[in-house]
Amino acid sequence: MQKKAEGVSLRETFALHRRAARDMRRVAPGCFAPFILCAVVEAASPYAVIWLSARLIDELSTLRRPEILGRWVLWTVAVSAAAGMLKAVLQRWKNVRSELFGKQDEVLYTENFLRMDYADCERQETRDLFSQIQQNANWSGWGFSCLTLFCTQAVQGITGILGAAALTVSLFTRKVPASAGRLTVLNHPIFLAGLLLLIAAFTCMGPALVGRANAIWNTLAEQVRFGNRVFSHFAFMQPGKKEEDMDRRMYRQGELAEHYLSTVNIFGMGSPIAKASYTIVGPSKALSAALSAILSGVVYLFVCLKALGGAFGIGSVTQYVSAVTTFSGNAALLLSTVSHMQANAEFLKTIYTFLDIPNSMYQGSLTTEKRSDRQYDVEFRDVSFRYPGSDIWALRHVNMRFKVGKRLAIVGENGSGKTTFIKLLCRLYDPQEGQILLNGIDIRKYRYDDYMGIFAVVFQDFQLLDQPLGANVAGSAAYDRARAEKALTDAGFGERLAAMEKGLDTMLYRELTEDGVELSGGEAQKIAIARALYKDAPFLILDEPTAALDPIAEAEIYSKFDEIAGDRTAIFISHRLSSCKFCDEIAVFDKGAVIQQGSHAALLADSGGKYCALWNAQAQYYTE
Structure with a gap:
């Protein structure tokens, strides 16, 4: 009809x-x-x-x-x-x-x-x-x-x-x-x-x-x-x-x-x-x-x-x-x-x-304090969230406080709420229940664009543009070349950069130019990490940062992670629990809730806990 x-x-x-x-x-x-x-x-x-x-x-x-x-x-x-x-x-x-x-x-x-x-x-x-x-x-x-x-x-x-x-x-x-x-x-x-x-x-x-x-x-x-x-x-x-x-x-x-x-x-x-x-x-x-x-x-x-x-x-x-x-x-x-x-x-x-879709999120008016000592305190206070149109809670009653300047790993099975946690932290979404506080103030009261400026994130589905390498790292046509080179080197892309005839001016991909460079998944991921490092934000967040890297490149990134992060608060999500050993604290997510929190040694000592079960499930493939 x-x-x-x-x-x-x-x-x-x-x-x-x-x-x-x-x-x-x-x-x-x-x-x-x-x-x-x-x-x-x-x-x-x-x-x-x-x-x-x-x-x-x-x-x-x-x-x-x-x-x-x-x-x-x-x-x-x-x-x-x-x-x-x-x-x-x-x-x-x-x-x-x-x-x-x-x-x-x-x-x-x-x-x-x-x-x-x-x-x-x-x-x-x-x-x-x-x-x-x-x-x-x-x-x-x-x-x-x-x-x-x-x-x-x-x-x-x-x-x-x-x-x-x-x-x-x-x-x-x-x-x-x-x-x-x-x-x-x-x-x-x-x-x-x-x-x-x-x-x-x-x-x-x-x-x-x-x-x-x-x-x-x-x-x-x-x-x-x-x-x-x-x-x-x-x-x-x-x-x-x-x-x-x-x-x-x-x-x-x-x-x-x-x-x-x-x-x-x-x-x-x-x-x-x-x-x-x-x-x-x-x-x-x-x-x-x-x-x-x-x-x-x-x-x-x-x-x-x-x-x-x-x-x-x-x-x-x-x-x-x-x-x-x-x-x-x-x-x-x-x-x-x-x-x-x-x-x-x-x-x-x-x-x-x-x-005409309206902006329903409150944009806030407070300026985010630019602290030279990077002393930012973040707290999740009884936070619950479900995606629009869904009846299932992606996160439920999450309480967590970050130790500023430390390294936090977030682990858990697929669908446990890890990426949702990061989206809420970056205020891509607002929780339906509870509060997220920055230095004791609800993050919804801060100016939205100003608050976003304190985070540098590498998401799982990051995107690089068909633009010069340096511009991709800096996110701008005008940038500090020395700083971009350092970010690429710290991210493990130094040797590849040295081999490029045009260096930072090398075009990525071939949609806009014939002499563009095609990248492997691992190379693209290193550039994405370098982009986060270039931003030099107080919070460095890596969502599965080494998923496309080979074991040697992965070990290189983790061995330098403390040095790379510097005085930033570093948060990263990983399925490879071996990467969590160097972190100060590990949060274990399960079905939208934080069920364990502590150091690698402390969590592994809890033989009946989720972390120990996940560790042993992965370790069996590397030990006889």
């Missing part, structure tokens, strides 16, 4: 498009100028040629004076040439801006993701909403991409209507002379009113039919989005990704994709889209085109009869027929643009539902 579109009022339609235009002008100043100028020239230049041609034909059909004919020919050629050159220049400008405009909306989406609370950013509802926006754009350019088309069509329609009206007025004011006999009936107001009503009716009916066709696409939007998801996932699998390419070959995933594509009929014969195309959309647009042709025939008949009666010369026939039909076409274009805008408004509503 097709879902019936609710429709959007004209007032809301124009308000949404005004807002969208403002937003696009902010990220792309002057983006609409070439479209407006090109539309004006495109719409106005034919009328100049029509008027000049009519004068030329009138002269040819009457006196045929060579000097007058030469003058009209010269003007016609000059105006046509000037309009052609101007259109070519503007079209080039328009094409360049069009290419840029097509990507500028991504700036708005990126800004929104960076501004958004991380909790909302990670919500499945948010990701689904953004996916809908992308699929709508991929389907038929719905959303921001339509703005330049609407701008062009609206300006072209208005300019065309004004130009046509200026050339058509005399059609209704010039009278058929009395000597024309029965043709004088064309002077009667009923004929004039009838022609105007017919033009108005046909002009409105065409866009109405097009609007009906556009409305059908709205009812199919959900099915099309799903179809685009299927195609973008299976039919357009990205080549060149080594991990995906290997799996496809080893497990014949291409056959699975082909099977799925052949069984999901979204765009093929017999699909709802195909049925709508030949039952409603196609006939509606065909009838709209037929009405335009009928109108042209009626106008030709009326104008030719008045010319036959002597109201004007043969040249004016060309002028009036062209002007009236062009007037109708531009009026229809303007009305169909409004109809198209109403259809697009539904998709803009989806976009602004995403862009």
Whole structure:
């Protein structure tokens, strides 16, 4: 069953498009100028040629004076040439801006993701909403991409209507002379009113039919989005990704994709889209085109009869027929643009539902104290947390206090709450119960960006950018090169750095340059650790920092860990309990709770404890 579109009022339609235009002008100043100028020239230049041609034909059909004919020919050629050159220049400008405009909306989406609370950013509802926006754009350019088309069509329609009206007025004011006999009936107001009503009716009916066709696409939007998801996932699998390419070959995933594509009929014969195309959309647009042709025939008949009666010369026939039909076409274009805008408004509503997601986390106002002695005291006081939409507590009644300047290891099985603990500490989420205190003050009272500045974190799913190595480490194009080199050396990347011909200026990966360097997982992880060291924050947090490193590189990192951390408070999560031996304290998580806490020796001495069980489970693979 097709879902019936609710429709959007004209007032809301124009308000949404005004807002969208403002937003696009902010990220792309002057983006609409070439479209407006090109539309004006495109719409106005034919009328100049029509008027000049009519004068030329009138002269040819009457006196045929060579000097007058030469003058009209010269003007016609000059105006046509000037309009052609101007259109070519503007079209080039328009094409360049069009290419840029097509990507500028991504700036708005990126800004929104960076501004958004991380909790909302990670919500499945948010990701689904953004996916809908992308699929709508991929389907038929719905959303921001339509703005330049609407701008062009609206300006072209208005300019065309004004130009046509200026050339058509005399059609209704010039009278058929009395000597024309029965043709004088064309002077009667009923004929004039009838022609105007017919033009108005046909002009409105065409866009109405097009609007009906556009409305059908709205009812199919959900099915099309799903179809685009299927195609973008299976039919357009990205080549060149080594991990995906290997799996496809080893497990014949291409056959699975082909099977799925052949069984999901979204765009093929017999699909709802195909049925709508030949039952409603196609006939509606065909009838709209037929009405335009009928109108042209009626106008030709009326104008030719008045010319036959002597109201004007043969040249004016060309002028009036062209002007009236062009007037109708531009009026229809303007009305169909409004109809198209109403259809697009539904998709803009989806976009602004995403862009208007509010920040619910309290941003705080206190400045985080910048202590030269790095004496920060952090306490979890009866903290409980569950992820949005979940009934399961990820953490429950967690109480913990950090010993400043010490090394804390967090261990536990998968799903025990280790990473959630770090996310709460960094205030990516706020707990539903309890408090997290920094120097005795609830962290929610600190300025959010200021509080984030005291943490340097290496997450499991860290990201490096296709940028120079030094810029990746510093997170900035301008940075302290000596400091970046030291951070890389401390993280175990020194030898690899020395082997790079361009050093810190070496581009990572090859998406943006041919001479980029591809990194192994271990190398990328060392750079991520170096990035955390470069930030030089009081808290250094490493979430599985050596997961991609080989045993030798891992041992190197751990042997230097005390030296690397310096006077920072170091917290790291690990599944390899052998890495916890050098830490001052170890917290053991299980099912969202801290069930043990103490030094390696003390926890190992508790033979009935969780830590001892985990230790023995791993140790059996290294001892006989």
